[in-house]
Amino acid sequence: MVELPAEDRLIERLRQGDTQALEALMTRYSGRVYRLAFGITRNDADAEEIVQDVFLTLFRKIDTFEGRSALGTWIYRVTANAALIKRRGQRVELEVLLEDYLPRFLEGGHREGDRAFLCADWSQRPDEVAQGVETRAILTQALERLPDTYRAVVLLRDLEGLSNDEAAEVLGETVASVKSRLHRARMALREQLTRALT
Amino acid sequence: MTQKLTCRDVIDLLVDYLEQSLPPETLEGFEGHLEHCAACVAYVNTYKKTRELTGEVARVAMPEDMRARLSQFLLDRLGRPPA
Numbered sequence: 001m002v003e004l005p006a007e008d009r010l011i012e013r014l015r016q017g018d019t020q021a022l023e024a025l026m027t028r029y030s031g032r033v034y035r036l037a038f039g040i041t042r043n044d045a046d047a048e049e050i051v052q053d054v055f056l057t058l059f060r061k062i063d064t065f066e067g068r069s070a071l072g073t074w075i076y077r078v079t080a081n082a083a084l085i086k087r088r089g090q091r092v093e094l095e096v097l098l099e100d101y102l103p104r105f106l107e108g109g110h111r112e113g114d115r116a117f118l119c120a121d122w123s124q125r126p127d128e129v130a131q132g133v134e135t136r137a138i139l140t141q142a143l144e145r146l147p148d149t150y151r152a153v154v155l156l157r158d159l160e161g162l163s164n165d166e167a168a169e170v171l172g173e174t175v176a177s178v179k180s181r182l183h184r185a186r187m188a189l190r191e192q193l194t195r196a197l198t
Numbered sequence: 199m200t201q202k203l204t205c206r207d208v209i210d211l212l213v214d215y216l217e218q219s220l221p222p223e224t225l226e227g228f229e230g231h232l233e234h235c236a237a238c239v240a241y242v243n244t245y246k247k248t249r250e251l252t253g254e255v256a257r258v259a260m261p262e263d264m265r266a267r268l269s270q271f272l273l274d275r276l277g278r279p280p281a
Contacts, residue, residue, distance in 0.1 A: 121243050159252065
């Protein structure tokens with residue numbers, strides 16, 4: 001008998017209603033599910049509800065998982081969809097206008113702006129400045145103020161480490177769309193940090 | 199042949215640059231531009247740092263009590279213990 005990879009074995013056991021397999025998958029994925037759910041919803045209660053629903057769905061609907069993508073991708077997709085739907089149902093808070101934080105260019109392709117500001121490189125500053133409490137607070141707030149779908153892309157790529165292809169599959173978007181949103185979101189975050197730290 | 203890139207080009211190419219997926223001639227042009235453009239060096243460095251910090255600040259741990267509630271929730275719904 002061929003020895004299946006561990007996760008394939010767990011999926012097979014899950015299809016047979018083995019709740020210990022569910023527990024093993026919860027151990028493996030619950031932290032990631034929570035991180036992504038909280039990252040998108042910015043709300044612990046919503047994140048908890050999503051985590052519960054994701055694993056309940058996993059157990060009840062494992063037969064619909066055809067194995068065309070990795071189970072992790074499937075789990076991320078269910079999580080991201082649930083989190084974005086939750087956000088859609090809520091009062092829309094003031095989101096940053098990305099255009100306000102994207103670089104502007106002069107004819108000839110140079111960036112517009114004060115030269116000292118353009119050359120400001122806070123990445124090279126000592127850790128307590130570049131990575132201190134205040135910096136993290138600024139970045140956290142900037143993340144919260146991104147439009148939801150942009151924040152979802154940033155979290156999938158820069159937190160969870162998915163590739164562009166994987167993130168596109170999770171979000172049901174094209175790779176080009178993922179790359180564009182990722183870049184715009186990163187530029188907006190970078191700009192807010194630079195303005196605060198310079 | 200090395201491409202001559204503007205600051206705008208460099209910034210537009212950042213996602214691919216960080217993924218090391220630029221074609222060789224474009225990469226050469228990108229790095230060549232950085233050799234004489236302090237503003238773009240600063241932009242690239244702070245863009246990379248932002249990406250790194252984002253991964254760190256967003257890496258929140260699931261609260262311990264939530265994990266326990268998750269197991270209990272599934273026990274209640276599925277009618278049998280997960281473990």
